[in-house]
Amino acid sequence: MARPTLEIRDLRVSIEGKEILKGLNLTVRGGEVHALMGPNGSGKSTLAYTLMGHPRYVVEDGEILMDGEDLLEMEPDERARRGLFLAFQYPVEIPGVTVANFLRTAYNAIHGNGQEISVLEFHKKLKEEMAALEIDEEFAGRYLNEGFSGGEKKRHEILQMAMLKPRIAIMDETDSGLDIDALKIVAEGVNRQRSDQLGVLVITHYQRILRYLQPDYVHILLDGQIVRSGGRELAEELEAKGYDWLKSEITT
Amino acid sequence: MTTQTKLDRELIAALSERAGEPAWARERRLAAWNRFVELPVPAYERTRLKDSQFEDFTPSPGAAPAGAWSDLPAGLRAEVGDPTGRALVVHHNGAAVYRQGPGLPEGVIVTDMATALRDHADLVQPYFLTRGEQGLDNKVAALSGALHTGGLFVYVPAGVNLEIPIEYIVYLDAAGAGVADYTIIVAEAGSQLTVLETAVSDAGAAGAARFGLLDLYVGEGARVVCGNVQALADGVQSLVVRRVVPGERAHVDWVAAEFGAGLSVNEMDSRLEGRGSEVRALGVFFAGGQQHLDLELRMIQTGRETASDILVRGVVKDRGRAVYGPYTLIEHDAKDSTGFQRGNTLVLDPEARAYSIPQLHVVEDEVQGAGHAATIGKMDPEQLFYLQARGLNAQQARRLIVDGFFYPVTDHIPVDALKHRVMSLVERKMAT
Numbered sequence: 031m032a033r034p035t036l037e038i039r040d041l042r043v044s045i046e047g048k049e050i051l052k053g054l055n056l057t058v059r060g061g062e063v064h065a066l067m068g069p070n071g072s073g074k075s076t077l078a079y080t081l082m083g084h085p086r087y088v089v090e091d092g093e094i095l096m097d098g099e100d101l102l103e104m105e106p107d108e109r110a111r112r113g114l115f116l117a118f119q120y121p122v123e124i125p126g127v128t129v130a131n132f133l134r135t136a137y138n139a140i141h142g143n144g145q146e147i148s149v150l151e152f153h154k155k156l157k158e159e160m161a162a163l164e165i166d167e168e169f170a171g172r173y174l175n176e177g178f179s180g181g182e183k184k185r186h187e188i189l190q191m192a193m194l195k196p197r198i199a200i201m202d203e204t205d206s207g208l209d210i211d212a213l214k215i216v217a218e219g220v221n222r223q224r225s226d227q228l229g230v231l232v233i234t235h236y237q238r239i240l241r242y243l244q245p246d247y248v249h250i251l252l253d254g255q256i257v258r259s260g261g262r263e264l265a266e267e268l269e270a271k272g273y274d275w276l277k278s279e280i281t282t
Numbered sequence: 283m284t285t286q287t288k289l290d291r292e293l294i295a296a297l298s299e300r301a302g303e304p305a306w307a308r309e310r311r312l313a314a315w316n317r318f319v320e321l322p323v324p325a326y327e328r329t330r331l332k333d334s335q336f337e338d339f340t341p342s343p344g345a346a347p348a349g350a351w352s353d354l355p356a357g358l359r360a361e362v363g364d365p366t367g368r369a370l371v372v373h374h375n376g377a378a379v380y381r382q383g384p385g386l387p388e389g390v391i392v393t394d395m396a397t398a399l400r401d402h403a404d405l406v407q408p409y410f411l412t413r414g415e416q417g418l419d420n421k422v423a424a425l426s427g428a429l430h431t432g433g434l435f436v437y438v439p440a441g442v443n444l445e446i447p448i449e450y451i452v453y454l455d456a457a458g459a460g461v462a463d464y465t466i467i468v469a470e471a472g473s474q475l476t477v478l479e480t481a482v483s484d485a486g487a488a489g490a491a492r493f494g495l496l497d498l499y500v501g502e503g504a505r506v507v508c509g510n511v512q513a514l515a516d517g518v519q520s521l522v523v524r525r526v527v528p529g530e531r532a533h534v535d536w537v538a539a540e541f542g543a544g545l546s547v548n549e550m551d552s553r554l555e556g557r558g559s560e561v562r563a564l565g566v567f568f569a570g571g572q573q574h575l576d577l578e579l580r581m582i583q584t585g586r587e588t589a590s591d592i593l594v595r596g597v598v599k600d601r602g603r604a605v606y607g608p609y610t611l612i613e614h615d616a617k618d619s620t621g622f623q624r625g626n627t628l629v630l631d632p633e634a635r636a637y638s639i640p641q642l643h644v645v646e647d648e649v650q651g652a653g654h655a656a657t658i659g660k661m662d663p664e665q666l667f668y669l670q671a672r673g674l675n676a677q678q679a680r681r682l683i684v685d686g687f688f689y690p691v692t693d694h695i696p697v698d699a700l701k702h703r704v705m706s707l708v709e710r711k712m713a714t
Contacts (some may be wrong), residue, residue, distance in 0.1 A: 049333030082667075082671050083670075083671075084664070084667055085667070105675070105676070106667060106670035106671050106675070107670040107671075107672075107673050107674055107675045107679075108671035109671075110670070110671055110672055111673050115671075116671050118668065118671075122662070122664050122665050122667075123665075124665050124667035124668070124669070124682070124683060124686055124692060125686055125687070125689070125690075126686025126687060126688070127682055127683070127685065127686035127689075131682075132669075132672075132682070135674060135678065135682060136669075136672040136673050137671070138675060139673035139675070139678065140672075140673040141511065166533065173686070174686075190672065194672065194673070233640050268688070
């Protein structure tokens with residue numbers, strides 16, 4: 031299978047009439063891990079939601095292509111079926127729907143094609159992935175995100191990623207609200223999935239998670255544009271000097 | 283060919299005569315008829331009933347008895363499913379036409395009302411249309427009592443645990459037919475019983491009307507589950523009253539599932555007189571198309587240490603309308619009682635309407651607890667987006683959210699067959 035590609039070209043996005051992304055360019059390929067860093071309000075989550083197709087975000091201009099196909103023409107579920115995955119910053123609670131039932135429905139929606147996975151096979155796979163993420167077995171019977179702790183919600187997002195096997199994964203501040211142990215488990219969970227068939231875009235405020243995820247590229251987002259791209263060392267420089275350093279460099 | 287038959291005293295008397303009922307039964311029917319004439323049309327808060335709703339139909343003589351299961355209409359058999367090993371009584375256009383059941387314990391009686399009035403008159407007499415004076419009467423109950431040609435008589439002696447559910451089917455397929463049924467269920471002290479009613483119809487039943495009355499007698503310490511599923515066709519009208527006055531420490535589970543009919547009022551009245559008696563009402567409703575469904579649940583608590591609990595969830599879509607009207611009254615001297623209500627309605631479409639009219643009156647000062655919570659809300663677009671982001675299309679996502687919404691009620695339905703029936707009707711409703 032060909033390596034996946036996500037191309038974002040001159041993307042301009044507004045929400046309620048206010049422009050948030052102001053011409054963003056980025057390409058993520060299978061086998062690569064990109065980190066997108068930026069302060070609050072720079073447009074990080076706007077990019078994540080726009081890529082997944084949230085109806086509140088209005089694309090004013092630009093293109094988003096996945097494997098050369100226009101993502102903007104697709105509903106969120108069509109994007110998911112092409113292999114796009116968003117690990118939510120704030121996973122939504124859905125009472126009365128169990129994790130196991132939800133995951134099997136989602137798995138069949140994405141990979142089914144009339145060859146739906148058997149209940150037995152699915153549960154075996156689920157059990158393995160849960161063990162790897164150190165998630166308790168009773169979790170499968172709980173209602174989707176209802177009453178989950180912050181850490182459980184994030185681990186559950188990575189569990190979904192492991193089960194649904196996306197081709198391009200966007201992680202929207204998955205590190206926020208995690209203690210160091212949970213952060214390691216989550217990062218290892220992502221590392222296990224790394225391959226030529228998966229491209230990852232890690233969106234984060236802090237470089238903490240990048241120590242464990244080891245990105246190939248780092249991009250800095252300021253006021254709706256990527257102002258600098260580089261290797262891992264860029265994240266370290268940013269950590270040492272802070273976002274103000276970049277802001278002053280850009281204005282001068 | 284049907285001819286419009288006038289509804290009057292003569293008709294009621296003739297019905298009774300033809301059925302060979304004892305004179306006292308005929309008198310009580312006629313007394314019910316008198317009350318029907320006198321009583322005003324019930325004033326439900328959000329359901330305006332008119333006189334025409336009690337007049338515009340042709341009283342049905344009932345279908346002919348079926349010798350075997352295979353003689354019953356195919357539509358009916360499809361709705362009921364495999365009859366093997368089940369205790370079933372089937373009503374077709376107002377008459378009991380089929381009955382089957384495995385051997386029941388000594389002394390248990392399950393039969394249609396007409397047979398019961400002939401064969402067990404002494405047993406039926408103390409219960410037959412005797413509840414009118416307890417403030418539980420209304421026009422629907424009176425008409426059903428006067429006009430009934432169908433209905434069931436179930437008797438479970440003291441201490442008997444009847445494990446097999448008694449299932450009772452009301453099936454309609456005659457256009458414009460008016461059918462009435464009256465059911466009496468007696469669970470003597472310490473007995474246990476489950477009764478499940480299903481009302482279904484063929485599309486040919488347009489303009490038909492069903493009137494129903496159920497009187498439940500639950501003796502000291504007895505436990506009864508009484509469920510009903512209303513899945514009549516859109517063109518049918520359904521007005522049914524069910525009522526219970528449980529004995530000391532008796533426990534009653536009402537389960538109401540309203541899915542069908544163009545207009546339906548399902549009223550369940552419980553008068554908790556027996557000390558320590560408990561009544562729980564679980565309700566599910568789903569109105570679509572042009573339907574108007576009204577679920578009226580009343581708990582009147584006069585006995586000490588009584589407990590009532592109402593838990594209802596409903597969905598409205600298209601131009602459907604639904605009314606959830608719980609009423610709890612904890613009377614003076616009903617010390618150490620509890621009364622709770624919880625109701626949530628989900629509105630799926632902009633033209634659908636939901637009305638929630640909870641009433642909770644606590645007259646007694648020394649109660650253990652009382653409260654009510656009612657919400658009406660729309661589907662959360664963030665929930666839809668989350669599920670769509672995981673590959674579910676909009677319809678699958680809505681279905682999963684609705685299933686989950688009903689879950690707190692369906693999960694509590696104490697009979698598996700009933701639970702699955704309700705869940706499959708939710709599914710069917712989501713698909714249309």
